[in-house]
Amino acid sequence: MTRRVVITGCSAITPIGYGKEDIVKSLRHGVSGVKPLRDDGLLTEYIHSRVFGTVDYAIDYGFSRTFRKTMGPVAYYACQVAKDVLESSGLEQDFITSGRLGVSFSSTHGSPTVQRDIYKTFFSNSKKEFSSIGAVDYLKSMVHTTAVNITRMFGITGRVIASSTACTTSSQSIGLGYEMVKYGMQDAMLCGGADEYDTTTVAVFDNLLACSVDYNDTPEATPRPFDRQRDGLVVGEGAGILLLEELEHAKARGAEILGEVVGFASNNNGGDLILPNLEGITATLELALADAGISAAEVDFISAHATATKMGDVIEAQAIYDVYNERPLVTGLKSYMGHTMGACGAIELILTLYMMEQGFIAPTLNLETVDERCAMLRHTRGVTDRQTHIAAVQNFAFGGVNTCLLIANGLHE
Amino acid sequence: MMTRNEIQEKILAILTEDFEFDNPGLDDNLRDDHGFDSIDAIELLAKIEKMLGFTLERKEKEQAMSIRTINDILDYIEAMAASRKS
Numbered sequence: 001m002t003r004r005v006v007i008t009g010c011s012a013i014t015p016i017g018y019g020k021e022d023i024v025k026s027l028r029h030g031v032s033g034v035k036p037l038r039d040d041g042l043l044t045e046y047i048h049s050r051v052f053g054t055v056d057y058a059i060d061y062g063f064s065r066t067f068r069k070t071m072g073p074v075a076y077y078a079c080q081v082a083k084d085v086l087e088s089s090g091l092e093q094d095f096i097t098s099g100r101l102g103v104s105f106s107s108t109h110g111s112p113t114v115q116r117d118i119y120k121t122f123f124s125n126s127k128k129e130f131s132s133i134g135a136v137d138y139l140k141s142m143v144h145t146t147a148v149n150i151t152r153m154f155g156i157t158g159r160v161i162a163s164s165t166a167c168t169t170s171s172q173s174i175g176l177g178y179e180m181v182k183y184g185m186q187d188a189m190l191c192g193g194a195d196e197y198d199t200t201t202v203a204v205f206d207n208l209l210a211c212s213v214d215y216n217d218t219p220e221a222t223p224r225p226f227d228r229q230r231d232g233l234v235v236g237e238g239a240g241i242l243l244l245e246e247l248e249h250a251k252a253r254g255a256e257i258l259g260e261v262v263g264f265a266s267n268n269n270g271g272d273l274i275l276p277n278l279e280g281i282t283a284t285l286e287l288a289l290a291d292a293g294i295s296a297a298e299v300d301f302i303s304a305h306a307t308a309t310k311m312g313d314v315i316e317a318q319a320i321y322d323v324y325n326e327r328p329l330v331t332g333l334k335s336y337m338g339h340t341m342g343a344c345g346a347i348e349l350i351l352t353l354y355m356m357e358q359g360f361i362a363p364t365l366n367l368e369t370v371d372e373r374c375a376m377l378r379h380t381r382g383v384t385d386r387q388t389h390i391a392a393v394q395n396f397a398f399g400g401v402n403t404c405l406l407i408a409n410g411l412h413e
Numbered sequence: 414m415m416t417r418n419e420i421q422e423k424i425l426a427i428l429t430e431d432f433e434f435d436n437p438g439l440d441d442n443l444r445d446d447h448g449f450d451s452i453d454a455i456e457l458l459a460k461i462e463k464m465l466g467f468t469l470e471r472k473e474k475e476q477a478m479s480i481r482t483i484n485d486i487l488d489y490i491e492a493m494a495a496s497r498k499s
Binding site for chain 1: 432453
């Protein structure tokens with residue numbers, strides 16, 4: 001038995017805004033959310049990359065202490081977007097607590113802010129300091145902290161999936177949530193991911209020579225996906241969540257259908273844990289089309305992973321060309337906000353949904369001169385008004401994990 | 414050694430400011446009336462240790478798990494203080 005899975009709600013906190021109106025405005029006007037890296041009093045002075053995709057606006061959370069006590073910064077993001085979606089969904093409380101609604105949500109590695117404080121205590125080598133480790137530090141920092149803070153806040157009793165696969169964390173969360181509903185395990189799933197401001201992630205990519213370093217004085221000019229002058233990724237923060245629901249369930253309660261998840265694939269390169277792999281990525285894109293039962297010619301738009309690393313963009317461009325030729329428009333949405341890590345798949349899918357609904361496609365920011373090795377694609381070079389019927393959202397992660405999600409604008413006919 | 418009134422004043426301040434209790438009453442049920450749970454109990458014990466100025470033994474901490482009201486907390490603190498005095 002397979003069932004159709006529709007999207008009946010979404011919310012995102014991103015470096016280019018919170019909520020549809022802000023985000024669409026930024027996409028239409030080419031606003032970047034990349035800002036100077038903040039000093040964390042630890043590592044920042046040694047990091048070469050001085051830029052970060054930053055959520056620098058205040059969010060009025062209003063969570064009571066009952067919930068705050070188990071939440072690190074990343075869980076605040078997660079619970080806020082979950083609250084947005086549940087409050088606007090119209091779902092009955094009886095359904096929310098019925099066991100038929102699950103959560104598939106995670107982050108790259110829990111809350112690094114809380115983890116750092118725990119390590120500081122460990123390395124202080126003092127009995128007095130040791131006792132300062134709070135009773136809730138683990139709950140705030142564990143890898144599934146986002147998912148279970150969501151279940152706790154809303155009394156959700158269905159399945160919990162916490163896929164922590166670095167940059168494919170939330171695209172896998174969505175894909176696995178889609179499969180839960182498609183195969184009848186759950187009737188609805190809250191799916192997505194979040195990551196908080198974290199300089200240790202910047203340090204890791206910096207040491208791998210993967211971070212952007214040439215635009216420290218002009219943060220908005222980086223990252224530059226597919227551009228000849230790109231020099232690496234920019235780490236970012238944020239959160240994105242989708243409510244996936246079985247089609248008949250959504251129809252029966254008169255829910256607005258924003259889109260349909262028509263296909264998903266995830267595989268592994270089966271070898272190197274860092275280098276992008278053409279065969280692995282190409283296979284993912286083909287597997288997603290097979291899952292959806294559609295041809296490559298039906299896909300109008302591709303949200304590329306496009307981190308702006310030197311090799312990653314070239315391999316992805318080749319994979320897109322091998323599967324789709326030059327037909328669909330391609331945009332690298334990380335050009336607006338950097339790489340939001342565990343949140344990127346969900347955020348990029350939500351941005352794609354917004355653009356589909358509004359009938360436009362935003363261009364890749366900072367794409368001035370296309371790298372000749374990426375030039376065979378149909379890059380979005382300016383705000384383009386057009387109706388998109390089916391879009392592909394591609395994400396790839398350290399560890400050789402690849403994902404591709406295919407979504408339709410409204411119901412797929 | 415602090416008087417019971419002094420302990421009460423400090424505990425009420427902690428419960429109101431740190432645990433965000435609304436109008437705490439001395440015989441309120443901590444869990445039912447204020448949503449106080451096992452996580453809160455551990456956090457409160459850390460604050461009680463600071464107040465007493467010494468570290469509680471594991472067995473002593475386990476005794477605290479039967480606390481149900483603010484009056485129970487006050488009894489507990491007095492008993493712990495007295496045990497070190499003797």
